[in-house]
Amino acid sequence: MEKIWANSGDSHFLEPESLWRDSLPPRLAELVPRSEKDADGQWETVHIDGMSFRRKLPTGKAKEFTEASSRAPGAADIVKRIPDLDQEGIWSELVFPSLGMWSSSFRTPEVLREALKVSNDWAYETIDKYNPRLVSTAQVSTLDIGDAVAELERCAEMGYKAVFMPVTPHPLQKDYNQDDWEPFWAAAEAANIVLAFHIGTDPIDLSKGGSAGVVYRGPGGAVLNYTETTFGGQRAVMKMVACGALDRHENLKVLVSEGGATWVPFVADRMMEGYRQHAMAVRPKLKREPKEIIYSQVYASFQHDESAIAACTAMGFNNVMWGSDYPHMEGTYGHTQETLHHLFDGVDPKVKERITVGAFRELFPDVPELPRTTDATNAALV
Known part of the structure; x- marks a missing residue:
């Protein structure tokens, strides 16, 4: 089976658990997350x-799920990561953080600001500088917008090309459709930084026993919760379009990772209908139609969805991007080639090229180009 090479718009790296505690001054280090397990391990x-707060530790199948992300050799080992990618046929990838998922649990702006600085310095030195095929996402505080702007600009000077955005900001902050966020959108556009929203990143109130990704319990809960994670990315795009943020900042690019692609034409059509049929109530008025804004500035990545290709071939949405979600359990690690062949065998070569390579390079043109022949690729990997 001929190897299909692809760029990935979605992957993750497991930072050292003690990164924040070991790198911050003691008065701040004592405030970052730490856990104490009971003697019985429950x-x-x-x-x-x-x-x-106390929480029950996962057992059985739930424990298997939480441990799945550490099974790939390069999940937390940068030296082993490139061999993993070469084996899977992944040339370049956008890399999201793991520790940053705690961000919404902080309440002190200084602690969150300094912790994310540590993460950004570590990730750029450890990941981006190790190999130019790896593109890390910077992290910024959504608790304090001023801190977010300052860190975004600092990271842009370092060389970052994308910033990880939770689909909903910190619960103590205004939502993304509010004017408070205008300085941040302007700074991201000026720095040519891609806003990379990752699904499943709505804030969770851990103090009330909430668990990441758990909305439903009971019959069908696993499927309901997995499906539910996709909607946050759609809402983030809707907010940025409806409030005029993307209309004002025409060069600002948004990527929604891991959320599929066929939702984009639907949301665009739905927003067009609302904008047209409820025009008397619509504020603000936009210079461009919602569909034009979405189709030109929004990108979407998927991993297994057969329907995603139809978004490009039958619905006119051209900013479709494949992603492996390495090393997560729902990703393609271990069967990437089978997945790519299943998706793209028989597909128009131009469409295949756009989804596997082109859309990614449009967002990140500085990444080394994928060699175009098998011999050249093999030589580049030696």
Whole structure:
């Protein structure tokens, strides 16, 4: 089976668990997340930013799921990561963080600001500088917009090309459709930074026993919760279009990772109908139609969705991008080539090229270009 090479718009790296504690001054280090497990291994107490709460540890199938992300050799080892990618046929990838998922649990702006600086310095030195095929996403505080702007500009000077955005900002901050965020959108456009929203990143109130990704319980809960994670990215795009942020900043690019692609034409059509049929109530008025804004500035990545290709071939949405979600359980690690062949065998070569390579390079043109022949590729990987 001939290897299909692709760029990935979605992957993750597991930072050292002690990164923040080891790198921050003691008065701040004591406020970052740490846990104490009970002697029986059934419960743990989590301490973060002056708060403490208890939660039950996963067992059985749930435990298998939480451990799945560490099974790939390069999940937390940068030296082993490139061999993993070469084996799978992934040339370049956008890399999201892991520790940053705690961001919405902080309440002290200084602690979150300094912790994310540590993460950004570490990721750029450890990941981006190791190999130009790897593109890390910077992290910024959504608790304090001023801090977010300052860190975005600092990271842009370092060389970052994308910033990770949770689909909903910190619960103590205004939502993305509010004017408060205008300085951040302007800074991202000026720095040519891609806004990379990752699904499943709605804030969770851990102090009330909430668990990441758990909305439904009972019959069908696993499928319901997995499906539910996709909607946050759609809402983030809707907010940025409806409030005029993308209309004002025509060069600003948005990527929604791991959320599929066929939702984009639907949301575009739905927003067009709302804008047209409820014109008397619509504020603000946009210079361009919602569909034009979405189709020109929004990108979407998927991993297994057979329907995603139809978004490009039958619905006119050209900013479709494949992603492996390495090394997560729902990703393609271990069967990437089978997945790519299933998706693209028989597909128009131009469409295949656009989805596997072109859309990614449009967002990140500085990434080394994928060699065009098998011999050249093999030579480049030696």
